[in-house]
Amino acid sequence: MLRASVEMNGKTVNLRPLSTGVTDNVDDENIGSAVDGAKDLIEFTDAVLGDDDALLVKRRHQVISAVGPKGFVDAACVVGNFERMVRIADGAGLPLDNAIKAFSEDIREDLGINQYASATHSKKTGPLMRYIAQLARPLVGLLFKLKARLPFSIS
Amino acid sequence: MNQTSNQPKPDILAKVRADLDTCEVPVRDDIAQAHATFLTRLAQPGTWWTGAERVALAAEARAAVHCDFCSERKAALSAYTLQGTHTTAAGSAQILPEIAIDAVHRIIRDATRIIPRLIEMFEQAGLTDGHYVEALGIAVSIRSLDQVCRGLGVAPHTLPSPVPGKPSHYRPQGLKTGESFVPMLGKSTPAPPNDDLWTTKNSANVYRAMSLVPDAVRDLTLLASAQYLTPDQLLDLNCGRTLNRAQIETVAARVSAINECFY
Numbered sequence: 001m002l003r004a005s006v007e008m009n010g011k012t013v014n015l016r017p018l019s020t021g022v023t024d025n026v027d028d029e030n031i032g033s034a035v036d037g038a039k040d041l042i043e044f045t046d047a048v049l050g051d052d053d054a055l056l057v058k059r060r061h062q063v064i065s066a067v068g069p070k071g072f073v074d075a076a077c078v079v080g081n082f083e084r085m086v087r088i089a090d091g092a093g094l095p096l097d098n099a100i101k102a103f104s105e106d107i108r109e110d111l112g113i114n115q116y117a118s119a120t121h122s123k124k125t126g127p128l129m130r131y132i133a134q135l136a137r138p139l140v141g142l143l144f145k146l147k148a149r150l151p152f153s154i155s
Numbered sequence: 156m157n158q159t160s161n162q163p164k165p166d167i168l169a170k171v172r173a174d175l176d177t178c179e180v181p182v183r184d185d186i187a188q189a190h191a192t193f194l195t196r197l198a199q200p201g202t203w204w205t206g207a208e209r210v211a212l213a214a215e216a217r218a219a220v221h222c223d224f225c226s227e228r229k230a231a232l233s234a235y236t237l238q239g240t241h242t243t244a245a246g247s248a249q250i251l252p253e254i255a256i257d258a259v260h261r262i263i264r265d266a267t268r269i270i271p272r273l274i275e276m277f278e279q280a281g282l283t284d285g286h287y288v289e290a291l292g293i294a295v296s297i298r299s300l301d302q303v304c305r306g307l308g309v310a311p312h313t314l315p316s317p318v319p320g321k322p323s324h325y326r327p328q329g330l331k332t333g334e335s336f337v338p339m340l341g342k343s344t345p346a347p348p349n350d351d352l353w354t355t356k357n358s359a360n361v362y363r364a365m366s367l368v369p370d371a372v373r374d375l376t377l378l379a380s381a382q383y384l385t386p387d388q389l390l391d392l393n394c395g396r397t398l399n400r401a402q403i404e405t406v407a408a409r410v411s412a413i414n415e416c417f418y
Contacts, residue, residue, distance in 0.1 A: 002404035005392040009401070018408045035401045045409040048306045060179075060308055069180035070397035076306025077186060077382035078398070078406040084299035084378070085361055085407075086416035090266035091291045092364035093336035 006034045017042060040066035041075055048079045160199065163191030164315075171312050178307045189381035190300055190312060193374055197293065198315035202325050202368045203286040206317035209293055211251050212259055213314055214244035216294040217301065219263035226264075234261070234268035254280040255290055262294045267415050271336045284337050285326060285367055292371030299378060327369055340366040352376075353386060362386065383407070 006013040013034040031038045040063045047059035064072045088094070163171070168191035175182040175190075197213055200206050219225055224239035231237045241260050248256070254276050261269055277287045301311045327349055330338035340363055343355045349369045353362050365371040376386060383403070388394040395403055 001392070002401060002408050005400040005404055008392050013401075015408070018405065019412045031405065035405050036399075037402060038405050041398075041402060041405050042409050044306070045406050046413065048302060049410065049413050056305070057308070060306075064180065067398060067402065070183075071402070072180060073178075073182050073186070073307065074396045074398040074403065075406050077303050078403050079306050079410055080299045080301075080303030081379055081382035082407045082410035083302045083414070084295040084375075086411050086414040087262050087266045087295040087298065088291065088361055088364050088375070089416055090414075091262050091269050091295070091336075092288070092339075093269070093271065094360050094364045095334060096360070 002035075037063070037066035037071070044072075044075055045079050048076070049083075160192065160195045162195075163188060164195045164198075167191045167194050167315055174304065174309050174312055175307070177309045182307060185381045186303070189377050190303075192377055193296055193300065194312060194315045196370070196374060197296075199318045200320035200322050201289050201293075202370055203283060203289045203322050204293075205322060206320060208250055208255075209289075210314050210317045211244070211247045212255065212290050212293045213297040215247050215251065215256055215259040216263050216297040217311070218242055218244040218247070219260040219294075222260055222264065225260050229265045234265055235270075235272065252280055252282065254282065255286070258287060258290055259294045262291055263298055269336075274336055285324075288337055288365055288367045289371055292365055292368060292374055296374055296378060299382065303382060325369075327366065330367060335360075335364060337364070338367050339363040345369075359386070359389065 002018075003013055003015065011034045013031050015031065017031050017038070035041075040059075044059040044063040047056040050056070060072070063075055067075065168187065171191040171194065172184075172187045175187050197209055198206050199209075201209050204212065219241070222242040224241050227239060228234060228237050241256055243256055258273055258277065261273065274284055274287050277284065304311045327340060327345065329340055329346060331341055332338045339360075340349070340352070342358045342363070344350055344358075345352050345366070349366075352366060352369055352372045353359075362372055362375060365375055379385075384394060384396075392400055394400060398406075
C-alpha cells in the first residue's frame with residue numbers, strides 16, 4: 001500500500017528502512033524523499049513499540065515538530081491500529097489478499113518478508129499472475145480505485 | 156447478536172475524554188467516541204463470552220505485556236513445548252479457562268507462532284472456535300487502544316464494569332473453512348443481518364477473519380475507521396488524514412515489520 005501510494009504521485013520509494021528500522025540513511029535516495037517526515041515517523045513508531053519511556057518522550061516531540069500536532073495524533077492512532085491488524089492476521093492464520101499478494105511479490109522477496117513465520121499462511125503467487133502483476137504495477141492505484149467502484153470483487 | 160451499542164455510555168465517554176485530555180496536544184473527538192463505544196460494548200455480554208469474561212480477557216491482554224513466562228516462551232525454539240505459569244491479571248484465573256488466558260498471552264506476545272493447534276486446544280477444553288475469535292478480537296482491540304494511549308502519552312483507559320447477561324451463541328450462516336485457521340464468511344456482501352459488515356467491493360481478508368463473530372468485525376470497523384481509515388477509504392490511495400496516505404502507510408508498514416507480520 002505504501003509503495004502504491006507513493007508511486008501514484010510519480011515518485012519511487014526504497015522500503016528497506018522499514019524492514020531494518022535503520023533510519024540513518026534516510027536521504028534523497030530512499031524513503032526520506034518520497035515520504036515527508038519518514039525518519040521521524042519510523043523512529044516514533046519504534047519508540048511506541050519499544051520499552052524506553054524516556055526515548056518515547058523525545059520521539060513524540062520530534063514527530064510533533066515534523067508533522068504537526070494533528071499529524072502526531074494520526075501517527076499514534078495508526079500505530080495502535082496496526083498493532084491490532086497484525087495480530088488478527090497472525091491469530092487467524094490469514095492469507096494475504098490476492099491483489100496485494102500479486103503486486104507485492106517482488107518487495108516481499110527483497111525485504112525478506114517471505115521468511116516471516118506467518119508467510120506460510122499465503123500460497124505463492126503463480127508465474128503467470130506474477131507476470132501480469134508486474135505489467136500492471138504502474139496502474140496499481142487506478143486498479144485499487146476501480147476495485148472500489150466495481151459491484152463485484154476482482155481480487 | 157448482542158452488541159447493538161453504537162453510542163458510548165456517558166460515564167465511559169467522560170473518562171476516556173479525560174484520559175485523552177491529558178495529551179500534550181488536542182486529540183480529535185472521534186477517537187474518544189470510538190474508544191468509549193468499544194469499551195461500552197466490551198462490558199456487555201458478547202457472542203460466546205459473558206461481560207465479566209470479556210472484561211477479564213481484556214485485563215489479561217494487558218497482563219500479558221509484562222508476563223515473564225511469555226518472555227521465556229518467546230525466546231524458546233518451540234512455542235508449544237515449554238511449560239510454565241503466566242503472570243495473570245487479578246481474578247482472571249477464577250473467571251477464565253486456562254486455555255483462554257494462554258491464547259490471549261500468545262496473541263499479545265507471540266502471535267506469529269500461533270498455529271491451528273491452539274484452536275483445537277480450545278475445542279478440547281469444551282470451548283468453540285467462536286470463543287477463540289471473540290477472545291482474539293478483544294485482546295487485539297485492547298492492545299490497540301493501549302498502544303494509541305502510549306503513543307499519545309496518556310494513561311490507558313480504565314476497563315469498564317461488566318454488564319450481567321448471557322452470551323448469544325450466534326453463529327452466522329454461510330461460513331467457509333479452509334482459507335484461514337477459522338471459518339470466515341465469503342468475499343461478497345454477507346446476507347442479512349450481517350450485510351453491514353462489508354460489501355463485495357470493499358471486503359478485505361482482515362475483516363473477514365473475524366466474521367465468525369460478526370460483532371468482532373463491527374468492533375474492528377469502529378476502531379479502524381477512527382484510528383486509520385474507513386473500509387471504503389482503504390482502496391483510495393489518495394485518501395489520507397492530516398498525515399497523507401504515504402505517511403500513514405509508512406507507520407503501518409513499520410509496525411508490521413517490527414511484528415514480523417507477513418500480512
